[in-house]
Each structure stands twice: as C-alpha cells, then as structure tokens.
Amino acid sequence: MADVRVVHSVDRRLGGKRLADLVTAAVAGEKPGYRALAQAVRTLLLDGRVPLHTRLPAERELASALGVSRATVTAAYDLLRDSGFAASRRGASTWTELPEGRRPTNVAAYPPGPAGGAGGVGDGMLDLAVAAPAAPAAELSEAVAAAAALLPAHAATAGYHPYGIPELRAAVAERFTRRGLPTLPDQILITTGAQQAISLVLALLGRPGDRVLVENPSYPNALDAIRRAGLRAMPVPVTDAGWDTALVESTLRQAAPRIAYLVPDFQNPTGALMGREQRVRILETARATGTWLLIDETIADIALDVPPPAPFASLAPHGVAEQVLTVGSLSKSHWGGLRIGWVRAGSRLITELAMARIPADMATPVLEQLVALHLMGGMDEVLRARLPQLRAARDALAAALTRQLPEWRWQLPPGGLSLWVDLGAPVASSLARAAxxxxxxxxxxxxFGADPGTHEHRLRIPFTLAPDLYEEAAARLAAALAAGLDPAGGADPRHDDWVA
Incomplete structure (x- = not known):
C-alpha cells in the first residue's frame, strides 16, 4: 500500500508558494508556528482544498515561502506524520495522507419505501440523502395519458430508437435554442437518465489511466463512474467562494486532462454558480489544452434567486464548441423516476455515442420518452409552480437548522436543491451513522469528496421534502449529535449504499 501511495503522490505536487498562500489564509495572515502550520494543512486536506496523496513542498521551499524557519516546517511535518495526516519514505518526499480511523465507511442507504412523496423511506424515516423532488402529480398523470394516446402510432414500429425518438430529440434541441444555444435535433442523444449520459461520454472519450479534472466536492455518482472507468481524478476545490479559476486553468495546463467534468450551475453539492467570466476563461484554456469539457446541467433549471443561466456551451468561442458535451435530464426539474436524460454534442460525436450504447442498452423506452415529450412542452409551467415550493423548503430548512443547531454554518445557495453545511468539526460520517x-x-x-476522507466536517442537506418536515429533521439530527458519536462505528451491512 505504501508504494501505491508514493505513485499517487508523484502525480500531484503542491508548490511552496501555493501552499503558503493557502496556509496564510487559514491562519488569518499571521506567520504560523509549527502546530498552527500542521493544523492548517490538516484543515486544508479535510476540506478538499489540498488533495489526498499530494506531494508537499520541500521543507526549505515552504519555509522560504512562509518566511519561517526550516525547523518550524520540519516540526510541522513531523506532527502531521505522527498524527497520520502525512507520510514519507526514506529518500522520498512527504505526501498528504489520512489516518486509517478517518477513512469513513459510507452510510448505508435504506431502500425507498411506501412513504413516497412525503420524503420518507418507510417506518418514519426521513430521507435526506436524495436531492430530488417528488413528481408533479397532476402534470405526470396528464403526461402519461397523453403518452398512451400516442403509443399506438409507435407500436406499429419495432420500437428501437438508439438516438431517441425524433420528437423528443427535437423538443430538447428546441429548449437549448430558446436558452441561447442554437441546437439541431441530430446534436441530441436521448439517454436513460443523465447518469447513463455521463458514463457513455467517459467510456467513449476516456481510456484507463487518462486524467479527468473534477471538482472537489462533486456529484458522487459521477465520481464513481470516473473511478469505474479506470480514469484518474484530478481534483480542484470548490469552496464557499466558488471556483478558483486560476487553479482550474493551471490544472488544465499542467495536467492536460483528457476530460474535465464540471457542474457550473448550482453545483452539486455546494450550490455555487460559476460566473460568466470564469466560464469564458475555462473555455479558452480548454481550447489550448484540447480537453473535452463534460458539462452537467442537470440542476440548471433550479434557479431560485437568479435568472436561469444560459448554457455553458453558448459562450464557447469558434473552434471550441465541438469540445463541449452537455448532459441534462428531467430528474431534478420533474421526477427521478422518469429515467430520461440527454447529451448535446456535435452530430458526429452523437453518432459515436449512440453506437457505443447499443451493446449495453439498445434504447430508452418509447413510453417514457413520450411521457417526457409531453412534460417538456409544459416545463416552464412546472418550474413556475415548483421553484417557489423549493424556495420555501430551503428557507424552512435554514430556519430549522438555525433554531436546532445554531453552531452549524452554510451559504444560502442561489439555486439547486441542497445546503452544504459546515458542522465545525470532522464528525459527518459518525453523525450520519448515528442519525x-x-x-x-x-x-x-x-x-462527495474526490479524495476519500475529505469534507468530513460537511453534510449535504437537500431541501426537497415538504417544508413542514424540516423542523423534525433538524431536531432528530440535533438529538443524534447530543447523544454522542462513535467514530469507529460502521455502516449497516444490511443495505447497499447509494445517493442521488
């Protein structure tokens, strides 16, 4: 295991000036003593701002950048090693690590139960692991009836549409066009949810060992897909202040990743919204490095306090548009049970993706596509009703947490479906088990961490339940915290882990 970690550390190196800037910000601009320096590095590691298995700068280099003695850095590195947050080998450099006890086991998930739209998962359980709303019942019923009326015309055919039925491809293309990105139907592939779209793109464009730039934290199922494809994640942090564009650009230039997976619109889980200038700079850098940009717009429609953002690809300068692939779905705007997603890309790439899906999944079911077609026609009306409900739920969650757990902190996101809550201590996995x-x-x-063990002081708390449930949810979390946490506790082995 030690040898493997050395290999990982070589792939990532943190320069002395960069670490000094991060440490200085963490200790409020003062020159740190060795204990403060070690504590700052630990905090940066657990917060995901310094990736796991990253080679730390040489002691002399960091001492010079910080303006402290080399003995101070030596003592700090010794303290990090003694506490398990760093490791080294004779003749090799020092790299970031996590002690075994801080590698949490993911919380077991209870399978969905009959409580359904109330937000529970049976037996009075409140489900705060799924950031997706219940279906708009009336609109869904109407869409199912409309789809049933259209089905006989399709039943006379074989029913296989690897690209998606033409009507739905045209509807998705038309929505992109109305949002500011002119799109033709042959630039759209209908998929079985956005997750399939992400997996298809990774499989087609990536090869085992290729680098993929990812946000840290990020959407867990996308990170899992990257790992399963044998790709190497290159994390860049997303903090309460959003993206460090200069760091994204430098990672693109230095690592030359094959793909960059980004969620610029109400990022999951932080809720951050990437600014226009940041998008333009990333697009220009990707053009220089030849990196494919895989843009996840699954949550782009959930704009609560700001106008809906234009598609990321609409800002692409000439010659870069073909490098941008956009994925989306109806899971967050309508219902996760309707497994309808899509990819927007160049028509040639769409053909390659369609051919790549056939060995595993020949086509998305026609009936579901017909339901989606009807829902797409009334999407604006659904959102006009849904967004105020989500805004009310967000405010109810924030108010309940303020009353029940006043020491917790968060940024109120301008959109999206969850709060990214700072607990003030690295107890999230223990609390989740106790909860x-x-x-x-x-x-x-x-x-949600690109590196295991990071973001242990955070919880993602969705606001997709009914507003009146959040006082009870916050009270239960407060009770779990007050009852005491077992840091060595394991996950419930009776259930499989999943999150959405």
Missing part, C-alpha cells in the same frame, strides 16, 4: 437510529438517512460530506 439512522434517530430516523434520518443522510450522507456525510466525504461521500
């Missing part, structure tokens, strides 16, 4: 016994299913922040 199961108090009737709450939730995932610790490490589930």
């Amino acid at each position: 199961l016994g108090h009737g709450v299913r939730i995932e610790g922040g490490s589930r």
Whole structure:
C-alpha cells in the first residue's frame, strides 16, 4: 500500500508558494508556528482544498515561502506524520495522507419505501440523502395519458430508437435554442437518465489511466463512474467562494486532462454558480489544452434567486464548441423516476455515442420518452409552480437548522436543491451513522469528496421534502449529535449504499 501511495503522490505536487498562500489564509495572515502550520494543512486536506496523496513542498521551499524557519516546517511535518495526516519514505518526499480511523465507511442507504412523496423511506424515516423532488402529480398523470394516446402510432414500429425518438430529440434541441444555444435535433442523444449520459461520454472519450479534472466536492455518482472507468481524478476545490479559476486553468495546463467534468450551475453539492467570466476563461484554456469539457446541467433549471443561466456551451468561442458535451435530464426539474436524460454534442460525436450504447442498452423506452415529450412542452409551467415550493423548503430548512443547531454554518445557495453545511468539526460520517437510529438517512460530506476522507466536517442537506418536515429533521439530527458519536462505528451491512 505504501508504494501505491508514493505513485499517487508523484502525480500531484503542491508548490511552496501555493501552499503558503493557502496556509496564510487559514491562519488569518499571521506567520504560523509549527502546530498552527500542521493544523492548517490538516484543515486544508479535510476540506478538499489540498488533495489526498499530494506531494508537499520541500521543507526549505515552504519555509522560504512562509518566511519561517526550516525547523518550524520540519516540526510541522513531523506532527502531521505522527498524527497520520502525512507520510514519507526514506529518500522520498512527504505526501498528504489520512489516518486509517478517518477513512469513513459510507452510510448505508435504506431502500425507498411506501412513504413516497412525503420524503420518507418507510417506518418514519426521513430521507435526506436524495436531492430530488417528488413528481408533479397532476402534470405526470396528464403526461402519461397523453403518452398512451400516442403509443399506438409507435407500436406499429419495432420500437428501437438508439438516438431517441425524433420528437423528443427535437423538443430538447428546441429548449437549448430558446436558452441561447442554437441546437439541431441530430446534436441530441436521448439517454436513460443523465447518469447513463455521463458514463457513455467517459467510456467513449476516456481510456484507463487518462486524467479527468473534477471538482472537489462533486456529484458522487459521477465520481464513481470516473473511478469505474479506470480514469484518474484530478481534483480542484470548490469552496464557499466558488471556483478558483486560476487553479482550474493551471490544472488544465499542467495536467492536460483528457476530460474535465464540471457542474457550473448550482453545483452539486455546494450550490455555487460559476460566473460568466470564469466560464469564458475555462473555455479558452480548454481550447489550448484540447480537453473535452463534460458539462452537467442537470440542476440548471433550479434557479431560485437568479435568472436561469444560459448554457455553458453558448459562450464557447469558434473552434471550441465541438469540445463541449452537455448532459441534462428531467430528474431534478420533474421526477427521478422518469429515467430520461440527454447529451448535446456535435452530430458526429452523437453518432459515436449512440453506437457505443447499443451493446449495453439498445434504447430508452418509447413510453417514457413520450411521457417526457409531453412534460417538456409544459416545463416552464412546472418550474413556475415548483421553484417557489423549493424556495420555501430551503428557507424552512435554514430556519430549522438555525433554531436546532445554531453552531452549524452554510451559504444560502442561489439555486439547486441542497445546503452544504459546515458542522465545525470532522464528525459527518459518525453523525450520519448515528442519525439512522434517530430516523434520518443522510450522507456525510466525504461521500462527495474526490479524495476519500475529505469534507468530513460537511453534510449535504437537500431541501426537497415538504417544508413542514424540516423542523423534525433538524431536531432528530440535533438529538443524534447530543447523544454522542462513535467514530469507529460502521455502516449497516444490511443495505447497499447509494445517493442521488
């Protein structure tokens, strides 16, 4: 295992000036003593701002950048090694590590139960691990009836549409066009949810060992897809202040990743919204490095306090548009049970993606596509009703947390479906395990980390339940915290882990 970690550390190196800037910000501009320096590095590691298995700068280099003695850095590195947050080998450099006890086991997920739209998962359990709303019941019923009326015309055919039925491809293309990105139907591939779209793109464009730039934290299922494809994640942090564009650009230039997976619109889980200038700079850098940009717009429609953002690809200068692939779905705007997603890309790439899907999944079911076609026609009306409900739920969650857990902190996001809550201590996985016994299913922040064990002081708390449930949810979390946490506790082995 030690040899493997050395290999990982070579791939990532943190320069002395960069670490000094991060440490200085963490200790409020003062020159740190060795304990403060070690604590700052630990905090940066757990917060995901310094990736796991990153080679730390040489002691002399960091001492010079910080303006402290080399003995101070030596003592700090020794303290990090003694506490398990760093490792080294004779003749090799020092790299970031996590002690074994800080590698949390993911919380077990309870399978969905009959409580359905109320937000529970059976037996009074409140589900805060799934950031997706219940279906708009009336609109869904109407869409199912409309689809049934259209089905006989399709039943006379074989029913296989690897690209998607033409009507739905045209509807998705037309929505992109109305949002500011002219799109033709042959630039759209209909998929079985956005997750399939992401997996298809990774499989087609990536090869085992290729680098993929990812945000840290990020959407867990996308990170899992990257790992399963044998790709190497190159994390860049997303903090409460959003993206460090200069760091994204430098990572693109220095690592030359094959693909960059980004969620610029109400990022999951932080809720951050990437600015226009940041998008333009990333597009220009990607053109120089030849990196494919895989843009996840699944949550782009959930704009609560700002106008809906234009598609990321609409800002692409000439010659870069073909490098941008956009994925989306109806899961967050309508219902996750309707497994309809899509990819927007160049028509040639769409053909390659369609051919790549056939060995595993020949086509998305026609009936579901017909339901989606009807829902797409009334999407603006659904959003006009849904966004105020989500805004009310967000405010109810924030108010309940303020009353029940006043020491927790968060930024109120301008859109999206969840709060990214700072607990003030690295206890998220222990709290998530304890919360199961108090009737709450939730995932610790490490589930969203590009490196295991990071974001242990965070919880993602969705606001997709009914507003009147959040006072009870917050009270249960407070009770779990007050009852005491077992840092060595394991996940419930009876259930499989999943999050959405």
